[in-house]
Amino acid sequence: MRSFSALLFAVLLTASRSTLSLVSIPLTKLERTGSYLQGAPHADRARASFLKSRTTTPTSNLAYVQYTTSVGVGSPATYYNLVVDTGSSITFVGTGKKYVRTSTSIPTGQDVNVTYGSGFFSGVEYYDTVTLAADFVITNQSIGDALQYSDFEGVDGIIGVGPVALTQGTLSPDINALIPTIMDNALNQDLIKKQILGVSFAPATAYNDTNGVITYGGIDHALYIGKITHVPVTETSPASAYWGINVTDSTYGTHTIIPQSTAGIVDTGTTQVLLADDFFQVYLDAIPGAYTDDNTGLIVIPSSSVAGMQPLNFKIGGHEFSMDTAAQLIPLDQNTAWGGQDGVQYGIVGYLGTDSGEGFDFVIGQKFMEKYYAVFDGHDNRVGFAYTEHTFSTYSP
Ligand SMILES: *[C@@H]1O[C@H](CO)[C@@H](O)[C@H](O)[C@H]1NC(C)=O
Ligand SMILES: *[C@@H]1O[C@H](CO)[C@@H](O)[C@H](O)[C@H]1NC(C)=O
Numbered sequence: 001m002r003s004f005s006a007l008l009f010a011v012l013l014t015a016s017r018s019t020l021s022l023v024s025i026p027l028t029k030l031e032r033t034g035s036y037l038q039g040a041p042h043a044d045r046a047r048a049s050f051l052k053s054r055t056t057t058p059t060s061n062l063a064y065v066q067y068t069t070s071v072g073v074g075s076p077a078t079y080y081n082l083v084v085d086t087g088s089s090i091t092f093v094g095t096g097k098k099y100v101r102t103s104t105s106i107p108t109g110q111d112v113n114v115t116y117g118s119g120f121f122s123g124v125e126y127y128d129t130v131t132l133a134a135d136f137v138i139t140n141q142s143i144g145d146a147l148q149y150s151d152f153e154g155v156d157g158i159i160g161v162g163p164v165a166l167t168q169g170t171l172s173p174d175i176n177a178l179i180p181t182i183m184d185n186a187l188n189q190d191l192i193k194k195q196i197l198g199v200s201f202a203p204a205t206a207y208n209d210t211n212g213v214i215t216y217g218g219i220d221h222a223l224y225i226g227k228i229t230h231v232p233v234t235e236t237s238p239a240s241a242y243w244g245i246n247v248t249d250s251t252y253g254t255h256t257i258i259p260q261s262t263a264g265i266v267d268t269g270t271t272q273v274l275l276a277d278d279f280f281q282v283y284l285d286a287i288p289g290a291y292t293d294d295n296t297g298l299i300v301i302p303s304s305s306v307a308g309m310q311p312l313n314f315k316i317g318g319h320e321f322s323m324d325t326a327a328q329l330i331p332l333d334q335n336t337a338w339g340g341q342d343g344v345q346y347g348i349v350g351y352l353g354t355d356s357g358e359g360f361d362f363v364i365g366q367k368f369m370e371k372y373y374a375v376f377d378g379h380d381n382r383v384g385f386a387y388t389e390h391t392f393s394t395y396s397p
Contacts, residue, residue: 044117044272044350044365067201067212067268067366071159072131073143074102080156084199084214085269086243086376089160089167089181090114091130092121092144095152099145104129110171112144116158116269119151125171130182132216138186142179161197161268161376165241183216183378192217195378199268200224201369202390224373224386231317233381236263236359243267243376245316245383247362250279253310255286264362266374266383273312273323273349274363276356283312283349292351296339299347301329306345314364321385323348326393327371 068081073093078100080093090112093099106127113122123146130141146157159182160166167179186192198215200223205211213223234244242265250258257279275283284290287309289302301309306329311322330338330346340346348367371391375384 044270044274044363066155066271068155069159069214073128074100075104075129076102077129077131078102082157082159083155083269084161085158085267086161086197086199087265087267087269088114088116088158089162089164090144090170090179091141091157091159091182092123092146093157094123094144094146095121095149096154096156099126099143101126102128104139105143108142110174110177112142112170113172114144114170116151119149121146121149121152121157123147123149125179132182132186136186136191136216138182138189138191141182141185158269162242163378186216194218197376197378198223199369199374199376200388201268201366201374202388203370203393219373219375219384224388225391226387228373228375228384228386229317229319229321230375230377230380230382230384233383234263239263239265239360243383244360245364247314247316248318249313249315251313252283252286255282257282257312258314258356258362262356262361263359264364265360266364266369266376268366268369268374270363270365271367272363272365273368274352274365275349276354276358276361277351278355279361280349280351286310290347293340293344293346296346297350298330298338298340299349301345301347303345312349316385319385321368321372323368323371324393327367 066083068083070079071082072079078097080097082093108125108127110125111122112125114120121144123144126143126145127140128143130138130143132138161181161183164178164181164184167181169175171177171179180188183195183197187195194217196218198219200213200220202211213220219228231245234240234246236244236246244263244265246261246263247258248261257275284292284299287301288305290305291300293300306325309325309328311324312328313320313322328348330348332343332345335342335344335346338346352361352363371388373386373388377384
């Protein structure tokens with residue numbers, strides 16, 4: 001019943017956008033039919049709880065919405081559909097399409113093992129040639145060949161674009177090794193000038209919608225409006241190990257959701273926007289009749305309350321980034337996909353599973369990034385956001 005469209009092999013490298021050190025790649029958003037998304041909120045929470053403490057093992061059965069990109073491995077390259085994940089840093093294949101070894105595939109003698117908030121893989125490590133785009137070919141890149149795994153239906157693995165420190169502890173026997181990431185090697189091999197990743201997501205309008213763009217090595221000015229607001233990666237642990245930032249203030253209408261500078265993470269691998277439980281409770285209480293549905297794990301908003309909904313605002317780097325009503329709601333025609341019931345209005349914002357004060361008090365996930373361009377800047381150790389044509393939308397039930 002899963003039916004994803006063909007992988008997108010064609011890489012759009014238009015003359016105006018491409019330079020040697022800036023490569024934009026289109027992304028495909030996978031959406032599932034049936035009840036494949038059921039449980040995604042719980043999976044998001046498990047992921048958040050896991051990211052807070054990298055030793056906790058989650059148990060969610062994954063069914064989720066993710067962004068993927070096509071990545072070639074080997075020579076000649078076999079192309080894999082990999083989840084773009086800023087919350088992890090290992091790149092691996094084999095959970096769907098099996099790893100096809102070629103003359104460039106060199107076993108390293110290491111086992112590799114990563115547990116995610118949802119799912120895990122274990123297998124063996126190779127060095128191999130990785131093709132991210134035409135003329136954008138990384139050699140000697142660590143690649144995991146997943147031999148055992150769970151919760152990767154519909155995708156072939158992950159391209160991990162998180163900080164390199166997250167790779168430590170994943171190899172065995174070389175348990176302390178840091179494994180250069182795709183971004184590290186792209187920089188070291190002069191494929192990019194700066195370790196910057198630009199991410200453009202957008203609300204999907206079709207089952208399998210190639211509506212996103214990822215830029216290795218810089219930002220794509222055509223994909224955002226106005227200026228980028230940058231904030232330093234937070235010093236607060238454990239968010240600081242990720243693409244973590246401080247939100248200095250968050251409001252919903254006249255209600256204060258986040259009262260003071262608070263650390264959390266920006267994560268392409270989380271679908272929802274998650275708030276620490278006490279923050280979430282303020283949001284929930286501010287929407288008349290809203291409650292969390294145990295079946296789906298999603299917030300349910302009475303239709304009588306929709307018209308009165310307010311923007312959910314996050315102050316980041318001195319600028320306000322709002323999720324308007326549409327951004328806070330799951331379109332009714334996606335209810336089945338999220339495991340919900342017809343005619344019920346579900347929401348995007350969810351609870352983290354722990355109270356605030358733990359140095360990891362929100363996750364700004366994919367649904368936020370469908371509204372704002374995001375920049376993961378390892379050169380200056382900062383995260384940036386900018387408005388896009390999708391920032392302001394209208395809700396039409
Ligand atoms: C390949 O990369 C590893 C680190 O990931 C490094 O130890 C090794 O020297 C590299 N080999 C070549 C041929 O560059
Ligand atoms: C982030 O907020 C914390 C307090 O929550 C503060 O100590 C820190 O200086 C702030 N800025 C950065 C960049 O971490």
